[in-house]
Amino acid sequence: MLNSNLKLNTKMFDQDVEQVPTRKGFGEGLLAAGEADKNVVALCADLTGSTMMNIFAEKFPERFVQVGISEQNLVTVAAGMAAMGKVPFTSSYAMFSPGRSWEQIRTTCCYNNSKVVIVGSHAGVSVGPDGGTHQAIEDIAITRVLPNMTVIYPCDAIEAKKATIACAKTKEPTYLRLAREKTPIMTTLDTPFEIGKAQTVFAPEGNADVGIVACGPLLHNAIKTAKDLEEKGIKVKVLNLATIKPLDEEAILALAKETNKIVTVEEHQVAGGMGSAIAEYLAKVYPTKMAFIGVQDLFGQSGRPEELIEHYGMGVKGITKAVEEIIK
Amino acid sequence: MENLTDEKIKTLKLLATKIRISIIEMLTEAKSGHTAGPLDMADVFAVLYFHQLNHNPSEPFWEGRDRFILSAGHICPVMYAAMAHSGYFPVEELLTLRKLGSRLQGHPHREFLPMVETSSGPLGSGLSQAVGMAIAENMDHGRNSGKFFYCVMGDGEHDEGNIWEAVLLAGKEKLGNLIAIVDRNHIQIDGNTEDVLPLGDMAKKYEEFGWHAEEIDGHNVEDINNAINRAKAIPDKPSCIIARTIASKGVTPFEYDYRWHGNPPGSGPTDKVAKDKQTEVALLELKTFYKLVEEGK
Numbered sequence: 309m310l311n312s313n314l315k316l317n318t319k320m321f322d323q324d325v326e327q328v329p330t331r332k333g334f335g336e337g338l339l340a341a342g343e344a345d346k347n348v349v350a351l352c353a354d355l356t357g358s359t360m361m362n363i364f365a366e367k368f369p370e371r372f373v374q375v376g377i378s379e380q381n382l383v384t385v386a387a388g389m390a391a392m393g394k395v396p397f398t399s400s401y402a403m404f405s406p407g408r409s410w411e412q413i414r415t416t417c418c419y420n421n422s423k424v425v426i427v428g429s430h431a432g433v434s435v436g437p438d439g440g441t442h443q444a445i446e447d448i449a450i451t452r453v454l455p456n457m458t459v460i461y462p463c464d465a466i467e468a469k470k471a472t473i474a475c476a477k478t479k480e481p482t483y484l485r486l487a488r489e490k491t492p493i494m495t496t497l498d499t500p501f502e503i504g505k506a507q508t509v510f511a512p513e514g515n516a517d518v519g520i521v522a523c524g525p526l527l528h529n530a531i532k533t534a535k536d537l538e539e540k541g542i543k544v545k546v547l548n549l550a551t552i553k554p555l556d557e558e559a560i561l562a563l564a565k566e567t568n569k570i571v572t573v574e575e576h577q578v579a580g581g582m583g584s585a586i587a588e589y590l591a592k593v594y595p596t597k598m599a600f601i602g603v604q605d606l607f608g609q610s611g612r613p614e615e616l617i618e619h620y621g622m623g624v625k626g627i628t629k630a631v632e633e634i635i636k
Numbered sequence: 637m638e639n640l641t642d643e644k645i646k647t648l649k650l651l652a653t654k655i656r657i658s659i660i661e662m663l664t665e666a667k668s669g670h671t672a673g674p675l676d677m678a679d680v681f682a683v684l685y686f687h688q689l690n691h692n693p694s695e696p697f698w699e700g701r702d703r704f705i706l707s708a709g710h711i712c713p714v715m716y717a718a719m720a721h722s723g724y725f726p727v728e729e730l731l732t733l734r735k736l737g738s739r740l741q742g743h744p745h746r747e748f749l750p751m752v753e754t755s756s757g758p759l760g761s762g763l764s765q766a767v768g769m770a771i772a773e774n775m776d777h778g779r780n781s782g783k784f785f786y787c788v789m790g791d792g793e794h795d796e797g798n799i800w801e802a803v804l805l806a807g808k809e810k811l812g813n814l815i816a817i818v819d820r821n822h823i824q825i826d827g828n829t830e831d832v833l834p835l836g837d838m839a840k841k842y843e844e845f846g847w848h849a850e851e852i853d854g855h856n857v858e859d860i861n862n863a864i865n866r867a868k869a870i871p872d873k874p875s876c877i878i879a880r881t882i883a884s885k886g887v888t889p890f891e892y893d894y895r896w897h898g899n900p901p902g903s904g905p906t907d908k909v910a911k912d913k914q915t916e917v918a919l920l921e922l923k924t925f926y927k928l929v930e931e932g933k
Contacts, residue, residue, distance in 0.1 A: 349775070370775065378805070380764070384764030385767050385805065387768060388767060391703075391754065391765065391768070392772035394772050412758075412764075415756070415758050415761060416755070419747070420747070
């Protein structure tokens with residue numbers, strides 16, 4: 309059942325569950341962060357409306373820099389502003405930043421240890437009809453490998469807003485991963501959020517047979533899977549890993565010790581992503597049987613978001629199959 | 637506008653030569669690194685560090701300082717030498733260049749040497765950072781704060797698209813507090829810049845992007861100083877000074893030769909000076925020149 313301590317949205321299983329894109333939570337969070345700290349500035353590469361940075365730009369035009377379609381410039385100008393004491397947020401589609409701007413992020417944000425928040429919206433195959441060129445499914449891999457970098461992937465718009473506000477207060481460069489589509493609201497205003505802390509969102513009575521670790525909006529599919537399997541007598545515990553780096557090792561190790569079987573769920577290549585981060589850790593301290601839900605070394609393509617999630621095996625069906633196989 | 641006195645000109649020439657001598661010594665000790673660019677930018681660095689920059693080496697993090705951003709990170713020996721001779725750290729430390737644990741990394745790293753404004757090495761990103769700093773300054777203190785943002789780039793570095801993105805933005809933002817200086821030595825690793833990827837009339841290109849731009853003799857300290865003074869006086873445009881230089885300036889047998897871009901004395905091309913004589917020949921010429929300037933000749 310849902311963890312009542314977290315005050316989650318109890319209507320998340322309803323057909324008409326409220327759906328809001330995480331990028332909207334970011335837009336609102338950036339406005340709040342800007343109101344709280346005059347050093348917060350925003351930079352965008354010609355996708356101000358799409359990334360919902362327009363909410364900040366309209367309120368604080370003097371603290372907004374439009375750099376045009378130039379993602380390498382986007383992050384390096386931000387690094388310069390950070391060196392002068394600003395708290396810059398940059399936004400683009402994840403495919404272009406951190407996709408195209410990776411080396412600049414490495415050298416001018418991470419190697420410099422400059423506090424820049426890289427916001428990559430429209431991540432994952434759920435971008436939909438635009439097709440594979442616009443579907444960033446490698447961005448967690450290329451950001452989490454960078455020293456000094458924090459990587460956050462909120463599960464819903466409410467968590468995205470809290471994460472954005474939290475990002476403005478940290479000292480390290482951060483990658484904030486967002487999605488284009490409206491996705492189910494799972495948390496509430498009362499749900500706690502802390503960078504670096506995983507949360508058990510769904511737990512059976514007694515010890516679980518399998519652990520699922522999920523991040524981003526696919527957490528909803530993970531929870532639905534756990535609920536369905538509970539009715540079949542399979543006990544599944546679900547962890548929301550909103551911060552992929554630094555990894556909440558304590559929570560991961562506890563789940564591994566309890567279940568000895570972990571399924572990871574992410575809208576990303578399975579190579580190098582969140583599941584890999586967990587495997588790297590557990591291989592050292594507590595080797596655990598694992599299955600990885602995500603894109604299996606393929607590019608995305610055009611289609612409706614929900615179709616694509618199913619096509620690449622990240623729907624409830626795919627996750628259920630993985631859980632059933634791992635407990636065989 | 638302040639002109640340089642004869643005495644100051646002499647002092648700057650001597651300092652540029654001291655910087656060149658240090659460059660040869662540190663590269664020889666490191667047994668790796670870049671020779672041509674550092675040598676040819678010594679005059680520009682002498683004018684910046686010993687006359688134009690508003691800085692305080694004994695208080696390197698003083699908030700009111702001008703910001704100096706080295707985009708062409710590989711020419712850092714000239715920056716390290718200028719910093720040491722102006723008092724940021726002991727001159728002896730120059731000999732630790734490129735060694736394990738040294739603050740003087742092969743390409744500058746701000747985490748190792750916090751008194752450099754940025755880390756650099758991968759080309760083309762310095763100007764953007766200078767642009768970001770200049771914009772941040774304008775946000776906080778208006779357009780005439782009196783603080784200037786200098787960025788030194790190579791000419792070959794202009795093959796990078798990132799630079800032109802920054803050039804466009806600086807023009808749009810009318811950053812009068814931004815002064816770019818380009819080392820126009822016409823060489824890069826693979827050969828002459830005009831053979832590798834022709835850059836043509838760089839000043840004209842900058843002007844088209846909304847900048848004030850001019851080409852000067854990058855070895856004439858008066859010209860360098862006057863160009864910087866003119867740049868500072870233009871309030872509503874960023875300025876670009878194309879400093880025409882001779883690769884490896886100051887060591888005649890190394891001059892004009894692109895093969896000295898990335899080789900230190902002791903392992904450079906051998907058709908003019910044998911490898912084991914390269915350091916000796918370079919130091920002899922530089923020290924002789926120093927004496928001549930000192931004696932007023």
